[in-house]
Amino acid sequence: MSVQYTVGDLIPKIQANIDSMEYPVALAFCQRALELEPTNAEILEVTGQVEIELDMFAEARNHLLEAIRLKPDQGYSKYMYLGQLSVEKEAIEAFQKGVELMTAEKAQLQDPVEIKLLSSKIAGALCSMTEIYLTDCCFEPEAESKCEEFLQHAQQVDPENPEVYQLLASVRLSQLRNEDASAALETSMRLWIDKEPGDAAMPIYDSRLALVKLLLELTMFQQAFAVLEGLQKENDQVVDLWYLYGWTYYCLGDDEEKSNEERMAHWEDARDCLELAVKLYNTIGSDDEAMVEHAHELIATINQVVPPSAPEEEEVVDEEIEFVSDDEDDAMEM
Known part of the structure; x- marks a missing residue:
């Protein structure tokens, strides 16, 4: 590769290969960029992102931590990636920092579309934190109160996010509050069940499979069939x-x-x-x-x-x- 490349030249090449999912090529450009500027936080972060796609988790973690060390209060996405690579309290701390940075960034936005997109990301991070307290940290004394806190915050930030209410149903089931769980699932489904396939409001396929399991646990069979029929039309293999x-x-x-x-x-x-x-x-x-x-x-x-x-x-x-x-x-x- 020509030594005449600058980091400015390499960044669009990295992004183009990420967009086309040519991750090995993107990584080669990332490595060249790091040779030129080893303390460039942006390059360190995108290198970590590419390494996650290539299942190079240890390397990704190191690059993300270095990006955070260099610019701890700029850019929320590196905290989201680090949260995915971490467990228990460490993951929660990473997501929490990301939420703080996204909230600050959101306060500066004017475009409703950008505000909606960032609100969805904040809610997603809060849901990730809730799931950790539902699973890995479920025996922590603060687990139940943290689940309530995070989900309440998520509803305030993004009140039309069906994933939030689906996760709320899981929490209510863990509390043996089945009627409240059923109500939460009904709210979740109302937000997308009449949408066309591909609509941004519709949860991803795997999330809807998980929804069916919750519906069956609550004996909501007709709703389960409605979700399954939509999934079948989308992909029956x-x-x-x-x-x-x-x-x-x-x-x-x-x-x-x-x-x-x-x-x-x-x-x-x-x-x-x-x-x-x-x-x-x-x-x-x-x-x-x-x-x-x-x-x-x-x-x-x-x-x-x-x-x-x-x-x-x-x-x-x-x-x-x-x-x-x-x-x-x-x-x-x-």
């Missing part, structure tokens, strides 16, 4: 999607107040969905082994009550497919 469909149908079939015919129908639907989840898992895999194991257990339970279809029926289907495939052109289309 997801193991978790069909597992949750199957789990929802299973829960409906487990309701003793329903007629025997209704229960059987729900469990047949559950089995279809769970078997599809297992087939997808065998094809594309999943990190959640426990989920797939549970799917197998549910299928086995259903089979004891609702025997699977006779093999003869499957053979008829195979013969029909074989008959259609005799035509070479049609086979090519399939």
